[in-house]
Structures are given as structure tokens and as C-alpha cells.
Amino acid sequence: MNLRIIVLAKQVPDTRNVGKDAMKADGTVNRAALPAIFNPEDLNALEQALRLKDAHPGSTVTLLTMGPGRAAEIIREGLYRGADGGFLLTDRAFAGADTLATSYALAMAIRKIKDYDLIVCGRQAIDGDTAQVGPQVAEKLRLSQITYAEEIINAENGEITVKRRLERGVETVKAKLPIVVTVNGSAADCRPRNAKYIQKYKHAKTVTEKQDADADYTQLFSIRPYLNLQEWSVADVNADVVQCGLSGSPTKVKKIENVVFQAKESKTLTSADANIEDLMKELITNHTIG
Numbered sequence: 001m002n003l004r005i006i007v008l009a010k011q012v013p014d015t016r017n018v019g020k021d022a023m024k025a026d027g028t029v030n031r032a033a034l035p036a037i038f039n040p041e042d043l044n045a046l047e048q049a050l051r052l053k054d055a056h057p058g059s060t061v062t063l064l065t066m067g068p069g070r071a072a073e074i075i076r077e078g079l080y081r082g083a084d085g086g087f088l089l090t091d092r093a094f095a096g097a098d099t100l101a102t103s104y105a106l107a108m109a110i111r112k113i114k115d116y117d118l119i120v121c122g123r124q125a126i127d128g129d130t131a132q133v134g135p136q137v138a139e140k141l142r143l144s145q146i147t148y149a150e151e152i153i154n155a156e157n158g159e160i161t162v163k164r165r166l167e168r169g170v171e172t173v174k175a176k177l178p179i180v181v182t183v184n185g186s187a188a189d190c191r192p193r194n195a196k197y198i199q200k201y202k203h204a205k206t207v208t209e210k211q212d213a214d215a216d217y218t219q220l221f222s223i224r225p226y227l228n229l230q231e232w233s234v235a236d237v238n239a240d241v242v243q244c245g246l247s248g249s250p251t252k253v254k255k256i257e258n259v260v261f262q263a264k265e266s267k268t269l270t271s272a273d274a275n276i277e278d279l280m281k282e283l284i285t286n287h288t289i290g
């Protein structure tokens with residue numbers, strides 16, 4: 001059975017290196033100020049998709065990412081690991097999107113891709129941290145969803161079997177395709193880039209990147225069409241601009257605080273009952289627990 005798999009992958013600011021200029025005054029992320037990385041759990045999702053492709057020769061893995069022009073790097077990173085292609089959803093009108101507007105735009109792009117059996121995405125992005133987009137995309141496409149996947153065991157005869165990691169343990173579920181699956185960070189790590197694929201795809205570029213490039217690759221792109229990375233705007237995916245970006249986002253980030261712990265805030269406790277009791281009282285009083 002050939003599977004047509006779409007992987008949703010987000011380029012995220014490397015929140016391990018958040019500096020003081022990380023956020024703009026309007027509460028949105030200052031993406032230019034932060035190194036950008038492949039969202040970690042989306043790499044786990046990509047690996048699950050590539051394993052299904054290994055198990056079902058003839059299957060295809062397509063990346064879909066929404067972001068600024070430089071998010072094309074996400075598609076290249078996927079190609080270097082064995083994906084077959086990708087689409088960059090990029091348009092100023094998508095900027096500042098909350099999860100509702102993000103999932104709407106992604107759903108419109110998936111409708112344009114049209115032919116798919118499985119949509120795989122990460123459980124959560126390390127910047128927004130909401131874990132909402134995957135389930136929202138499923139809702140918008142009226143698809144079933146399996147969340148917290150640790151392993152996609154197999155996909156046979158129009159059905160998929162998935163091992164889920166939950167707080168209380170693991171469970172194995174079966175469901176009909178097409179479906180959306182969100183993958184945990186406890187799933188297998190993604191395979192490294194493959195030198196052969198890097199050689200093949202290192203010049204892959206979007207239209208905008210070609211325009212910005214100093215060298216002329218026209219001839220290369222005509223003899224190797226797989227190097228042309230597709231860029232889609234609001235119009236390309238027939239999206240309603242009002243439902244995109246800031247205008248389509250009911251969530252307004254009120255205030256963003258940079259929480260940096262100071263040494264003076266830490267307290268060393270002994271295991272004496274009285275100490276533990278005082279700690280519990282303090283945590284309840286300041287609503288950290290309870």
C-alpha cells in the first residue's frame with residue numbers, strides 16, 4: 001500500500017537561547033533575533049513518516065510549513081533526511097497567527113494538496129507550547145485524530161495502528177485512514193541527514209530565495225525540477241485573508257515576561273518534616289499547587 005504522508009513542521013526560535021530582544025512590543029516573537037531550528041517533536045514526527053515510507057516502498061513524504069521565507073530551511077532539512085518534497089506557506093498576511101489562524105491556513109494548504117492518507121505532526125511547538133495546532137487541523141479537515149503517539153506501528157489495508165504514551169502508561173489504538181497523528185518527543189529520534197540527499201538537494205530553493213540569490217541557477221533548476229521548492233501565498237491556497245494572521249487570531253498576547261531565575265530565589269531545604277510542611281504551605285499559599 002503506497003502511503004501519501006504530509007508532515008507538518010514548524011521553524012521555531014531556539015528557545016534555549018532567548019535574549020532580551022526575543023519579543024516585539026506587540027507581543028509577537030522577534031524571529032529575526034533568535035536562531036531558528038526545526039521544532040524538535042516535528043523531527044520525531046518526520047522519523048515516523050520516513051519509517052512508514054521505508055516499510056511501504058512507493059510511498060511519499062511531503063513537508064508543509066507555514067512561516068517567513070527562511071522557513072524554507074525546514075523543507076531542505078526534511079529532504080536531506082529522505083522526504084520527497086515540500087510546500088512553504090508564506091505571506092505577510094499569515095504573520096502573528098495564533099493557533100486558530102495557523103491551523104486554518106495549514107488546513108487550506110492541505111486541501112490544496114488534496115491527495116493524502118496520513119497527516120503527521122509534532123505534539124507541541126517549543127515556542128507557543130499550546131499543542132493545539134494538530135487537533136485543530138484535524139477538526140478543520142473533519143478528520144479523526146490520534147494524539148501523543150510514541151510509535152506508528154503499521155499502516156495496512158486503510159488502517160493505522162499507533163502506540164500512544166500517556167501519563168498513566170501506554171495504549172495501542174487502531175483507526176481508519178485518513179487521519180491526523182501527533183507525535184511525542186518520547187518517540188524515536190529522527191535519522192541524521194544523508195550525504196547523498198544533501199548533495200542532491202543543497203541547491204533547492206523557493207522562488208524568493210532564487211530572486212535573492214547572487215548566482216543565476218536558472219539552468220540548474222530547469223534540468224533538475226525537484227530543486228524548485230513551492231511557495232504558497234494566501235491566494236494560492238484560496239484562504240480567506242480575514243481568517244489569517246493577526247486578523248484571524250482571537251488570542252491576543254497581553255504581556256510577555258522574561259522569567260530569569262535568580263540564585264537568591266532558591267532555597268536549600270533539609271528533609272525534615274517541618275521543612276517539607278512549610279514548603280507545601282508556601283506552594284499552596286502562592287497557588288503553585290492546589
Ligand SMILES: Cc1cc2nc3c(=O)[nH]c(=O)nc-3n(C[C@H](O)[C@H](O)[C@H](O)COP(=O)(O)OP(=O)(O)OC[C@H]3O[C@@H](n4cnc5c(N)ncnc54)[C@H](O)[C@@H]3O)c2cc1C
Pocket residue numbers: 008009010011029039041042064065066067097098099100102106120121122123124125126127128129130131132133134251253
Ligand atoms: C510565547 C508564545 C505564547 C503563545 N501563546 C499562544 C496561545 O496561548 N494561544 C494561541 O492560540 N497562540 C499562541 N501563540 C501563538 C502560537 O505560537 C502560534 O499560533 C503558532 O503558530 C502555533 O501554535 P504553537 O506554537 O503553540 O504550536 P503547537 O500547537 O504546539 O504545534 C503543534 C504542532 O503543529 C504543527 N505546527 C504548528 N505551527 C506550525 C507552522 N507554522 N507550520 C507547520 N506546522 C506547524 C507542528 O507539527 C507542531 O509540532 C503563542 C506564541 C508564543 C511565542
